[in-house]
Amino acid sequence: MFYHDDQLQFEVEVENPDPHFAKMLQQAIGGAEGEIRVALQYMFQAFAVPAEKQEIRQFLMETATEELGHIEMLATAVAKNLEGASEDARESAREDPIIDEMMRTGQPRQALSAGLHAMPVDSNGVPFTGNYVVASGNLAADLYANVMAESTGRVLATRLYEFTDDPGMKEMLEYLIARDTMHQNQWHAALEDLGEHRPVPASFDQEQENQEYNYSFMSTTREERDDPKQPWTQGEAPDGKGEFSYTPRQPGGGAPDLKAVIDEMYNEVQ
Known part of the structure; x- marks a missing residue:
């Protein structure tokens, strides 16, 4: 079962809304390096762990659930970077300067399809695909894939960090980068704890x-x-x-x- 607490995992504040940055943040939600990918990847890996390895299942599932919280944070950040338009302004579209800026530099579908909110897409508007998810059933193979996922996710977060001057967005990204650091290290630690596992599968x-x-x-x-x-x-x-x-x-x-x-x-x- 899942339980939801109606508060963000980490505070998300935007001092200077930036529609273009909202578009860039979509990559961290629905892109190949994004949070939907790792949340589903760790979750489906956990589903495959046998009962006798309950600690590993819990380990994966807790991280997967944490990543769901990251999606919520980023979706909030997208909305805050797009917010400010009234319902009337949304209907009149370009008459509102915020909508005009969104349409020129952001992701038009964020306005047209989602009413100035986040979507499960990447920065080009391409829908998330489950093809990004690696869950082979072989724990060692999956942990190596997790190191890669957190590595590319951290690269993306650090690049996003350099693309914003907003103090709130930098603080949020500093948190997400820190969690990527932890997750990379935890997957390495888990691989070491497995003992002999190379080449994968070691049972062949x-x-x-x-x-x-x-x-x-x-x-x-x-x-x-x-x-x-x-x-x-x-x-x-x-x-x-x-x-x-x-x-x-x-x-x-x-x-x-x-x-x-x-x-x-x-x-x-x-």
């Missing part, structure tokens, strides 16, 4: 892999080049199970030899 018998290429960096340049002697071409692999090597050429498997097409697919030109 590596004896079944092609032993010639499982730790070899493969060059794909047309002209053969020497081993660049980098950390990924020599020395022990991070999983401790193999030694890196360098393959100057792809093995080559001959020309594609496709079987006859299935008649019902109508692929032949006749």
